[in-house]
Amino acid sequence: MEIYALFGTSGTGKSSSALELAYRMNIDAIIDDGILIYEGRKIAGTSAKYEKTKIQAVKRAIFHYEEHASEVKRILDQIQPSRILILGTSKRMIERIVEALQLSSPAEYIPIESIKPKQEIEAAQYVRQTMGKHVIPIPRVEVEKDFLQRLIASAQQIFSSKKEMIGETTVVHPPFTGGRIQIHPQVLRKIVLATCNDFAEVGQVLKTVFTFDDLPRLYVTLSLKLPYGRDIPTLMQDIQLALHKETSFCLNIAPASIDIQIAGLELITTE
Structure with a gap:
């Protein structure tokens, strides 16, 4: 099982880039903010973006809770993906996730700046800071029903050259974002x-x-x-x-x- 890591500060567009990167690198599983995504579908875990406070969200994202970590480890043992992409705000955060899930060290650390233009990163940060929008790299139908009212929009499906659907992203407003900023x-x-x-x-x-x-x-x-x-x-x-x-x-x-x-x-x- 090969581990790859995509890292960058919060709001730089890691989740929105994850599916395309996974497709290009033949990665079949993604771990992002507490959830395990396999072949474009959430199969285990709970998204940190639904926590009520930032502290709870961080704990959820690094699999601090034993029950949460055990569930994801068990499913990983069952599906045995050949490659996993782990998303985090820093190398240290990714190391915490790897340790909690008892995975091997990443074969490659990929900074978000290496795959996303500076202007797109700045735009993503602006949207995060002013509108409080967060992306989950799974389809709309995979978002927990209890949180459907938080759904804002569903990004375009990403297609391969053979028109094979490989994934979709969903935008949500987490409770811990603290509202929006409006500039008159x-x-x-x-x-x-x-x-x-x-x-x-x-x-x-x-x-x-x-x-x-x-x-x-x-x-x-x-x-x-x-x-x-x-x-x-x-x-x-x-x-x-x-x-x-x-x-x-x-x-x-x-x-x-x-x-x-x-x-x-x-x-x-x-x-």
């Missing part, structure tokens, strides 16, 4: 205004739009007031860098793109 549009606009006002060439900020559908993106429409011969592309790049720095600092999330449109241009003479 006026706050976002004021961040843009304050940043752009540092540039004498900016006459007016006409429009500001933020979208968070896939990745955080910022769209700004400006009017400029500048002398003839001013290098506009360089100015736009300076404004983009300033907006990127300020939104990253204020919101703790870097926009994946910042698009600036110039809707007005006034040329001024210099003495």
